[in-house]
Amino acid sequence: MAAIVGMLAACGSVPLQEPTPVETPRGAAPPAAAVVPGTLAQPRARWVPVPWAELPGWGQDNLFEAWNAWIKSCEKPQAPLASLCSEVRRLSIGTPDEQRAWVQQRLQPYRVETLQGEATGLLTSYFEPVIEASRVPTAAFTVPLYQPPATLAQRKPWYTRQEIDTLPEAQAALKGRALAYMADPVDALVLQIQGSGRVRITQADGSQRWVRLAYAGTNDQPYRSVGRWLLDQGLVKDASWPGIKAWLAQNPGRQQELLWSNPRVVFFKEETLSDLEAGFGPRGAQGVALTPGRSIAVDPGSIPYGTPVWLASPGPQTSLQKLVLAQDTGSAIAGAVRADYFAGWGAEAGDLAGRLRQPLQMWVLWPK
Template sequence: MPTSPPDASMPPVVDPGDMLPLPAARQTARSRWVPVRWAELPGFEQDSLDEAWNAFIKSCERPGTTFARLCSEVRRLSLSTAEEQRLWLRARLQPYRVEPLGGPSAPGGDGLLTSYFEPVYDASRVARPGFGVPIYRVPPTLAQRKPWFTRQEMDLLPEARAQLAGQELVWLADPLDALILQIQGSGRVRVQEADGSQRMVRLAFAATNDQPYRSPGKWLIDQGLLRGDATWPGIRNVLLANPQRQQDFLWSNPRMVFFREEAMSPLDAQFGPRGAQGVPLTPGRSIAVDPQSIPYGTPVWMASQGPVANLQRLVLAQDTGSAIVGAVRADYFAGWGPEAGEFAGRMKQPLKLWVLWPR
């Protein structure tokens, strides 16, 4: 339906906070928050906030004490217009620019945005021709040995293999797909059961072997096999050209992730896995952060411009990851499936963050 052009005679939107002095700066264990006016947030007037409100409501399922008092208002605004939601944000929250403790010129001050996704694969409940790569549940002896066996030891040591026997959740076709699933931390699989029936289930993160994560892509670069294109498509091409190096490539990352299986209802299928906050992730509106810089459940204004995307939007801090460390650091949840995987595999851009904290 056509809309009327804006009336140039109408006064601009007034930031309720403009009538108040700016509060003092705040500090967390790994960041400094500098108060700013709403006008400093790039693209704030253009964002479709109603798209972010579902993620905000999800955070209100497990809010911290700071945001719990606002959640009844957040829920009431779920059917409001984006402009009404924008006015509420201005009235109830104060934006703070996130910086490293040493200031914007300190290491990490430029910020870094990466992305992750939920892969979708075919799987078999039992090992059979074409499906020979196991995905494991948590082994019973995991708590008795820290760190547990490395990825290479799980493949080679009889003791490790004996402790993994019977712990297979499903079997995948491709060891690289299994590695991607483990690095992403969750995934959806179309499982063919022993009786031939199929169903979609989620494999959710359960634990790790407590070994350090080492980037397989960096290993390929260090070996002189990969130059520049350290993305999953680029990695696949290198391994196709050098199949004799695939096993060493897989073993270069000693960390193994173990999973638990979750049923997926039609409603579950509309959201991603549960993040570290304990709520389902929303594609394009959930980020993983360093919780020592930004607490879970915090609404965040994000700005990142680069070759992959121009992102200026409201997101919610709902997850974390072993590589997500530092003040201005975020991992953007892109969704699920091949398109999200292609996006996530290429995302590596500068980043600016502003936390939106209750007044």
């Protein structure tokens, strides 16, 4: 599957679960991999204690950039990470050496592994599109972006993408629910997959304003990658967004078929986008604004929200060795060593998000 799976899922926080020591009951068979003393367990991962020297690049990162994301996490902290927040805020004006010394004094690094002991996983990326839209339908802007229908809770799953486009009863349920209209249905799909976007809306009177369309729910249908659909049929070898759009340019008659291959539809809510809010990304599943290059989406069954994470990922698109914060999740972000890297917004971020798919290792930094 192409690296186009990131989707904000700010659909309610998942309670932080305290890691528990891994124990083998007397008389029971040992786990698949040997357990290191001090290993901590999460529902879908295990954390293995390691020395700081194991973290590749530790000591070279500019921790000041990560500190802004950490302070954001402290807006909605959970125990035991909450106890660190007064010190985190105080150290926001500290030197890099002071910040690094404090981290090593107060936190213990743990290598994140699967329950079977595998320490290498997958890193992809997501971003916030910047798009043009119209408040009312026009000859150029015909693709609606909807707020949740009033009947969403009464029918689970709700209508598929194809049914929304073709069934009179689905269209009746969405009448009057359009927030804005886009020009390109493929760009609308990208917005839905990413889960949020910065939108310059042209109003009915011709005036323009910037808003954020943020995730507000889905039709509860399964997410299916249009890139995977193309790969499975042998139609493309490059299932990045540039590759998908190149295929569509050569096969415009199959655009609707491609769109309908993903039955999931995302609904939006409109939010303000002040100058201050424009400096951060949308709110992730933790409920705090995301920081470009310092926020990741994770499986909360592997890493609780708000956890500082050392991330290492070598690859052809980018080489990352840096401190990030687990602040979001997504429908395709599942498993122990799995993360979606928030690249930011705009064309450059979109290019990285569309192509990034490379090996990943992670170490959580947990209070001693």
